[in-house]
Amino acid sequence: MILEATGSLKHVDRPLRLAEVPVPVPRSDELLVEVAACGVCHTELDEIEGRLQPARLPIILGHEVIGRVAQCGSDVSNFQLGNRVGVGWIHQSNGTCQENLAPEFVATGCDVDGGYAEYMTVPAGYAVPIPDDLKDAEAAPLMCAGAIGYRALRLCELTDGQPLGLMGFGGSAHLVLQLAKHIYPNSPVFVFTRDSSIQHFARDLGADWSGAIDAQPPEKVRSIIDTTPAWWPVVQSLRKIKPGGRLVINAIRKEDNDKEALQDLSYHEHLWMEREIKSVANLTFRDIAEFIPLAAIIPIRPEVTTYPLEQANEALQDLRQGTVKGAKVLMIESKAR
Numbered sequence: 001m002i003l004e005a006t007g008s009l010k011h012v013d014r015p016l017r018l019a020e021v022p023v024p025v026p027r028s029d030e031l032l033v034e035v036a037a038c039g040v041c042h043t044e045l046d047e048i049e050g051r052l053q054p055a056r057l058p059i060i061l062g063h064e065v066i067g068r069v070a071q072c073g074s075d076v077s078n079f080q081l082g083n084r085v086g087v088g089w090i091h092q093s094n095g096t097c098q099e100n101l102a103p104e105f106v107a108t109g110c111d112v113d114g115g116y117a118e119y120m121t122v123p124a125g126y127a128v129p130i131p132d133d134l135k136d137a138e139a140a141p142l143m144c145a146g147a148i149g150y151r152a153l154r155l156c157e158l159t160d161g162q163p164l165g166l167m168g169f170g171g172s173a174h175l176v177l178q179l180a181k182h183i184y185p186n187s188p189v190f191v192f193t194r195d196s197s198i199q200h201f202a203r204d205l206g207a208d209w210s211g212a213i214d215a216q217p218p219e220k221v222r223s224i225i226d227t228t229p230a231w232w233p234v235v236q237s238l239r240k241i242k243p244g245g246r247l248v249i250n251a252i253r254k255e256d257n258d259k260e261a262l263q264d265l266s267y268h269e270h271l272w273m274e275r276e277i278k279s280v281a282n283l284t285f286r287d288i289a290e291f292i293p294l295a296a297i298i299p300i301r302p303e304v305t306t307y308p309l310e311q312a313n314e315a316l317q318d319l320r321q322g323t324v325k326g327a328k329v330l331m332i333e334s335k336a337r
Contacts, residue, residue, distance in 0.1 A: 001116040001312045002058040006050035009320055014313040015048045016061070016116070024113065024121045031079055031124050032071035033087065038115035039064025039140040040307075040315045040328040041171065042229060043089070043252050047110060048316070051253040055111040062330070063089045063108035064143040065115030066136045069127075076124040085127040087115065088143040088288045092123045100282035107282070116312055118332055128288050131296040141171055141302045141327035142295050143288060149176035149225075150291040152250040152280045153183070156223035161186040165217065165224030165240055167233045169193040169202050169210075170319075171302070171327040172250060176225060178300045181206050190217040192236070201303075201325050216240070225250055232261040235270065243273035250280040302327045309333070 001016040009015065026032040044061045046052040054061075065087040069079050079085065091108040093099035108114045108122070130139050149172040158164055164180055166173045169191050180189055191202035191210040199210040209218055213236050220242040226233055227250045234254075237247050265271070294300075303326025307315040311330075318324045 001309060002060055003048060003054065004058045006048060006053070006057070008049055009045065009317070013317060015316070016312050018310050021060075021117070023119045026071055026073045026121045028073040028075040029123055029125070030073045030121045031069050031076060031085065031127055033065065033067040033085060033120050033122060033127070034070040035065055035067040035115050035118055035120060035332045037066045037136040037140040037332065038062040038330045039144065039171070040312070040319055040330060041144050042319065043144075044109070044316060045229075045320055046253045051255070052110065059109070060113040060115075060117050060120070061109045062115035062117070063087070063110070064140045064145065064329075065108070065120065066130060066139045066143070067115070067120075070119065073124070079124055079127065084130045086130050086139060086143045086288070086292065087120070087122045087127060088147055088283065090126060090283055090285055090288070092126050093285075095125075097284070097286075100284045105282060116309065116330060126285055128292055131293060133296045133299065137304050137306055137329045137331065138302055139292070140329045141175065141304065142292060142300065145171040145327060146175045146179075146295055146300065146302070147288040147291045148172060148250060148280060148283050150179060151283050151287045152176065152225045152248050153179060155248045155278055155280060156225065156246060158184055158187060158223055160184045162222035163188045163190065163217070163219055165189075165221040165237065166191045166207075167213070167224055167226040167237045168228035169198050170227060170322070172227050173225065174202070174205060174326055175300055175302060177202065177205055177207060178298065182298045188218070190221060192233070195322065198325055221245065223248060227251060229253070229255045230258050230261075232258050235261050235264050238265075238270035238275065241275050243275065246276040246278055248278050248280060304329050306331050
């Protein structure tokens, strides 16, 4: 599925086109991956609508990829044909502890072709082995929604017993809830989301309380992770944080539709008393490599709705409208299988 032009999904309901393209040839340090599943992420909406500009057009989106090694480059020694691997948002970078912030950072499905396809390539050093306990459709959302949630939770700097808030409850937050309950078993988790059915879903998954975006939880939180594309939830999040607490914004872009909500910011109410705001920028290979085995052990199991590759446009519309709970995953049937 290729993206040939950017534009609002209000006016174009099928931004991707199913097309035949040549099978990519791996370089000496790369793997050719036969894709089995690819998660659908909100970042794809940002790319399609132009808030995050792809490096080139046309391009193949997708960065929550699970597949099997179909070919190894001549210099690759750490993988063999048939090995199951995952590819996340980080396609490659400079290998440092801050590679997520480095100018060398290359994003899968944005700077290079991604996983909305039968085949893709990736440097062998940035492919992650996938445990057998995880099915393809379960593992795909963990590559970004889960791994970036893992990074966001670390950035909260929470201590067990301190309350955590989750603003928005989509593909990433429903995984963070399961992770937080494992790492911080004594910390109550409060979920804020506009849809009452999603509030029930959150409680079913273990949330201690759930309510509307502007609702007040049983107590103020030490940290809150915002995964929404809007600005009003940012203002509402700051109202719920204790003095000295932190808001972690886990979004690569924010939409402009409700930017006027920022005019309601009060320094005294929302920011004073050493409250902090921190953004999450990309992730490192270490984030994914640490999180995937942990997810298999806990175990973290995403709530998944699957679509065939050719229904990628429908999956994107469902994501945009928030009509399907949990994660959305494209299942790819290769002609070679």
